[in-house]
Amino acid sequence: MQAATQFRALLRGDAMIVAPGAYDAISALCIQQAGYPALYMTGSGTAAGLGFPDIGLVTMSEMVENAARIARSVSIPLIADADTGYGNALNVTRTVREYESRDVAGIHIEDQVTPKRCGHLDGKEIVPHAEFVSKIRAAVQARRNADFVIIARTDARAVLGFDEAIRRANAALDAGADMAFVEAPQTLDEVARVPRLVHGPCLLNMVAGGKTPALGLDDAQAMGYRMTILPGILFRNAIATFDRVLSDLAAQRRMPGIAGADTVTDGFRRFGLDVWNAIGTDPETSGERGGQ
Numbered sequence: 581m582q583a584a585t586q587f588r589a590l591l592r593g594d595a596m597i598v599a600p601g602a603y604d605a606i607s608a609l610c611i612q613q614a615g616y617p618a619l620y621m622t623g624s625g626t627a628a629g630l631g632f633p634d635i636g637l638v639t640m641s642e643m644v645e646n647a648a649r650i651a652r653s654v655s656i657p658l659i660a661d662a663d664t665g666y667g668n669a670l671n672v673t674r675t676v677r678e679y680e681s682r683d684v685a686g687i688h689i690e691d692q693v694t695p696k697r698c699g700h701l702d703g704k705e706i707v708p709h710a711e712f713v714s715k716i717r718a719a720v721q722a723r724r725n726a727d728f729v730i731i732a733r734t735d736a737r738a739v740l741g742f743d744e745a746i747r748r749a750n751a752a753l754d755a756g757a758d759m760a761f762v763e764a765p766q767t768l769d770e771v772a773r774v775p776r777l778v779h780g781p782c783l784l785n786m787v788a789g790g791k792t793p794a795l796g797l798d799d800a801q802a803m804g805y806r807m808t809i810l811p812g813i814l815f816r817n818a819i820a821t822f823d824r825v826l827s828d829l830a831a832q833r834r835m836p837g838i839a840g841a842d843t844v845t846d847g848f849r850r851f852g853l854d855v856w857n858a859i860g861t862d863p864e865t866s867g868e869r870g871g872q
Contacts, residue, residue, distance in 0.1 A: 624811055
């Protein structure tokens with residue numbers, strides 16, 4: 581089953597979809613092994629993995645390449661950050677088709693200018709309302725698989741206020757988007773009002789230390805959100821772990837213990853060692869390989 585079709589089935593369910601953020605294949609596999617039904621490719625984590633802050637320095641090709649690695653590493657559907665679509669309607673069309681061809685289940689496209697900034701940074705700028713809607717319409721028309729999910733993200737709350745963010749979210753849904761993503765509501769009241777005022781499925785972005793107040797996943801579901809993403813939950817904790825381990829190494833002058841893996845073999849088993857080792861040991865397959 582294609583990833584987009586898998587994700588559509590999740591959307592038809594009753595439970596809110598919780599998608600932790602992956603920034604590479606290792607983090608993606610950990611999310612799948614933990615039992616989550618879907619995952620999210622974080623743009624900020626992708627940028628950090630390349631050594632950059634999330635301020636629009638990563639190209640469409642680099643984002644698609646990372647999405648491809650993640651998607652082929654797991655069997656659960658991947659929703660990916662596609663920033664601004666990387667240009668006008670023409671660029672958006674290519675963006676959709678590049679992600680779709682990598683078996684990504686869906687993407688979100690936002691209304692910031694290029695270069696964009698992380699949605700929880702100050703200093704954002706947005707494109708005019710009509711330009712945003714035209715890009716969403718182009719994204720919808722560009723997909724070849726009707727199940728491929730187009731999520732319309734608006735950053736208007738920080739620039740023109742909450743009411744304009746709601747207006748843009750509804751206009752994007754009217755243009756064919758499958759889900760609305762109002763980025764960075766600034767109070768719990770605003771968080772709760774988004775699904776009441778938006779005329780379609782809504783996505784909530786949980787960012788520790790960001791503009792949006794913290795709340796529980798059960799609270800988000802009770803408010804009516806269909807999906808919650810947690811972009812930084814792994815890569816930011818990974819950085820904290822790197823700092824701690826390196827500090828321990830410097831202080832103790834000895835190899836720190838590694839939690840969760842008894843041996844090197846145990847560690848590699850999490851990433852398919854036994855499956856790869858089995859290739860060529862089956863008499864039927866080994867005979868074929870030896871004759872070529």
